Amino acid sequence: MTLEAFTKALEEEFEEITPGTISPDSNYREIEGWSSMHALIVIAFVDNHYDIILSAADLKQTSTIKDLYNIVQQRVG
Amino acid sequence: MIDLKGKKIAVTGASSGIGREVAILVSKLGADLILTGRNQEALNETASQIATNCEVILCDLSVEEEIENFAKKIKSIDGLAHCAGIVQPFPIKFIKSKHIDTVLKINLYSGILLCSNLLRNKSFNNGSSLVFISSVSADHPYNGSALYSISKKGLEAFARSFSLEQSIQKMRANVVVPALVNTNIYEKTKAAYDEEFIKKIEAQYPLGIGEPIDVANMIAFLLSNNAQWITGTSIKMDGGLLLNNNT
Numbered sequence: 473m474t475l476e477a478f479t480k481a482l483e484e485e486f487e488e489i490t491p492g493t494i495s496p497d498s499n500y501r502e503i504e505g506w507s508s509m510h511a512l513i514v515i516a517f518v519d520n521h522y523d524i525i526l527s528a529a530d531l532k533q534t535s536t537i538k539d540l541y542n543i544v545q546q547r548v549g
Numbered sequence: 550m551i552d553l554k555g556k557k558i559a560v561t562g563a564s565s566g567i568g569r570e571v572a573i574l575v576s577k578l579g580a581d582l583i584l585t586g587r588n589q590e591a592l593n594e595t596a597s598q599i600a601t602n603c604e605v606i607l608c609d610l611s612v613e614e615e616i617e618n619f620a621k622k623i624k625s626i627d628g629l630a631h632c633a634g635i636v637q638p639f640p641i642k643f644i645k646s647k648h649i650d651t652v653l654k655i656n657l658y659s660g661i662l663l664c665s666n667l668l669r670n671k672s673f674n675n676g677s678s679l680v681f682i683s684s685v686s687a688d689h690p691y692n693g694s695a696l697y698s699i700s701k702k703g704l705e706a707f708a709r710s711f712s713l714e715q716s717i718q719k720m721r722a723n724v725v726v727p728a729l730v731n732t733n734i735y736e737k738t739k740a741a742y743d744e745e746f747i748k749k750i751e752a753q754y755p756l757g758i759g760e761p762i763d764v765a766n767m768i769a770f771l772l773s774n775n776a777q778w779i780t781g782t783s784i785k786m787d788g789g790l791l792l793n794n795n796t
């Protein structure tokens with residue numbers, strides 16, 4: 473999955489967000505209404521698409537969607 | 550005074566957190582022990598703090614054959630503290646059967662299969678006491694807790710069925726139902742969230758979050774003859790967390 477496709481697919485999981493609001497450089501914690509539930513969605517999204525289980529601590533090291541994508545790529549590779 | 554002298558007690562999850570504290574406490578109260586978990590080094594660390602006779606047996610409780618082999622090695626016990634468990638929050642819309650399997654195998658099936666094997670092998674002495682660990686989230690879910698809450702509620706139902714079926718042998722089964730306890734599970738939560746969020750959680754506990762010894766004290770009591778009239782019950786331990794909650 474490309475970074476752009478990853479960003480779009482993740483955005484679709486955040487159902488209350490207007491499509492097109494998030495870009496690869498978005499700091500996802502600054503997304504309006506961000507909560508611990510969204511963090512769980514990110515972890516579950518990565519698990520379902522890549523069969524990789526990110527820990528909440530992995531997540532804490534990332535700020536943007538791109539950071540997240542890069543961590544996933546490292547684990548896949 | 551709680552006295553466990555002359556009793557042999559098996560403790561699962563003895564390599565860490567609540568299970569380790571239970572093992573150390575019941576040994577201080579005189580019981581001999583069988584300790585199990587997957588992490589040999591961590592189990593040895595627990596065993597090094599045990600003064601009474603103590604046997605360490607490795608077992609992955611998510612694998613049925615390993616449970617069977619473990620149960621065969623237990624010849625005769627007077628108590629079981631089943632402390633093994635995992636927390637893996639997962640939102641419902643992403644759940645697939647592999648996620649259900651992962652959580653239920655260790656949190657629910659392992660307790661059922663271990664007990665059924667021990668009963669078939671006649672390993673429990675009459676009057677044995679079993680203690681399981683549920684969680685307040687069985688009745689008070691949080692985001693992502695569906696599978697964990699199901700597993701813990703299931704364990705409570707199992708303990709009640711067990712206590713009914715085995716009462717003929719004067720065996721007892723009870724459940725402790727803790728809120729947040731300061732173990733690895735809490736350390737992981739702290740590592741994941743910012744300080745402000747953690748402070749908010751801690752502020753919800755009038756008596757502060759629990760320590761492993763708080764839960765271990767109750768488990769030791771339930772394992773002892775002092776609790777001989779208590780069976781089939783769930784005992785909430787939450788430092789006052791749910792006092793303001795009407796459900």
Ligand SMILES: NC(=O)c1ccc[n+]([C@@H]2O[C@H](COP(=O)([O-])OP(=O)(O)OC[C@H]3O[C@@H](n4cnc5c(N)ncnc54)[C@H](OP(=O)(O)O)[C@@H]3O)[C@@H](O)[C@H]2O)c1
Nearest residue numbers: 562564565566567586587588609610633634684729730732
């Ligand atoms: N801490 C809390 O806030 C809290 C609150 C309510 C209920 N509880 C419950 O309390 C119990 C103990 O948790 P804890 O806080 O002490 O957590 P912990 O420190 O993470 O300990 C969990 C234990 O479970 C064992 N375990 C996990 N998977 C296993 C497997 N497949 N086979 C065998 N053993 C396995 C681990 O041993 P190995 O790694 O050696 O396998 C470890 O000893 C759990 O059932 C948990 O659900 C905890």
